[in-house]
Amino acid sequence: MPNSEQKRFRTLAVDDEHEVLESFRLTLLAGGMRDVQTCDDGREVLSILDADPSIRLVLLDLIMPYMGGQSLLKSIQETHPEVVVVVITALDDLNTAVECMKDGAFDYLVKPVEKVRLLSCVKRAYEHQFMVSENRALKKRVLSDTREHPKAFEGVVTRSPAMLSLFQYAEAIAASPEAVLITGETGVGKELVARGIHAMSGRKGKLVSVNVAGLDEQSFSDTLFGHRKGAFTGAHSNRDGLLKTAENGTLFMDEIGDLTPALQVKLLRLLQEREYYPLGSDLPRKADVRILVATHRNLREDSGGVPFRRDLYYRLQTHLVHIPPLRKRKEDLPLLVNHFLALTAAKLDKKTPSAPKELVSLLSSYSFPGNIRELETMLFDAVGKHRGGLLSLTSIKERIFEGHVENHHEGEEDDGRTSIFTHADTLPTLHEARIQLIEEALRRSGNNQSVAARYLGISQPALSRHLKRQQSENQ
Structure with a gap:
């Protein structure tokens, strides 16, 4: 049982025999439980539970004067369903045990109970209680779509x-x-x-x-x-x-x-x-x-x-x-770019540079194997070389296109025989391949023609001519 649960939850032992209650109390205290409360009158149990919500476990005798344990078990389950009840009785009867379990008892122990078995049962009951409480908290947080500690992750820039x-x-x-x-x-x-x-x-x-x-x-x-x-x-x-x-x-x-x-x-x-x-x-x-x-x-x-x-x-x-990874949350790129440009400029004692409009599209085309840390160093290098006006994309492009080449080499087979057509049933014509290649380059670049042209190894005017030719062919 987790130490913190021992501190948060308390145990109530209910039995009309004082010697039994004292034995339970000492056994549980020796086992690491704290604040074990005892009660020798079943009529007082519900009021005790009402007054102390930290009591989450009841050890309950069945045969007691004034109020029987089985009826008390039902009352506890109706009014305090969050409380776990373990029945401990001298009544060794299978039918009674089955009825108690149907009524919500966590376990049914027959007196005299060995100390090791009692402790084991109590620890399992607390572990069950802990898991139930945690599942409730998790469900509440996820379904509510709100957070009680919105500032805890202020250092994480994301949407x-x-x-x-x-x-x-x-x-x-x-x-x-x-x-x-x-x-x-x-x-x-x-x-x-x-x-x-x-x-x-x-x-x-x-x-x-x-x-x-x-x-x-x-x-x-x-x-x-x-x-x-x-x-x-x-x-x-x-x-x-x-x-x-x-x-x-x-x-x-x-x-x-x-x-x-x-x-x-x-x-x-x-x-x-x-x-x-x-x-x-x-x-x-x-x-x-x-x-x-x-x-x-x-x-x-x-x-x-x-x-x-x-x-x-x-x-x-x-x-x-x-x-x-960053490649699966590209929507964070605009926020991260603004954050790191301002942060880097402050570290270098410079004015925050203005970012070219194509910067985010350029970054979106890259897989960022080094994730946020790689983006930060990439922008730090660019700001360090910045001398005024719009931020130069030269160093960023060098890193991105070098990274594309490295990633391509890492994915190649040793025999050099694989290609994008290896598993294709039929080959596209040169015309079809050109169209598909251009469309893929534009998709990866976010329709930024300058970046797409770099992917294709041609100039931006050359790509523009290809697109115009393709448009006229489709008309």
């Missing part, structure tokens, strides 16, 4: 519907104690999304970020867990790791897909047990920290890199946030 939906989902899971896996290509802004999730989480601690790519086992353990004096050669004093620094806050680990198998085991144990051992210490520390991780790799596929454990992947993707 993309896909990104706005992502923000709603992130807000819905922000308060969850479970891990979040943030995926997306290099340069899409994974750390910005992590910052937004932390800002909405309500956690009082800080956000601590670390890139774990390339860390060996000792460096990883020392960085995250810290060490005790004398733990290894050179450990002349105690050191708190990043988990301690991020206590009550959030730890963001980037490039998680590059962890070695041994380090994946360490991370899995941290997520499962929520505790860790500083190097050289025999005493565990509780990890009261939210874990966010990010990767550009597809962890479900073995792409020839470090293999990723299935159990760790499923543990991490309790909440999965995928950030779409």
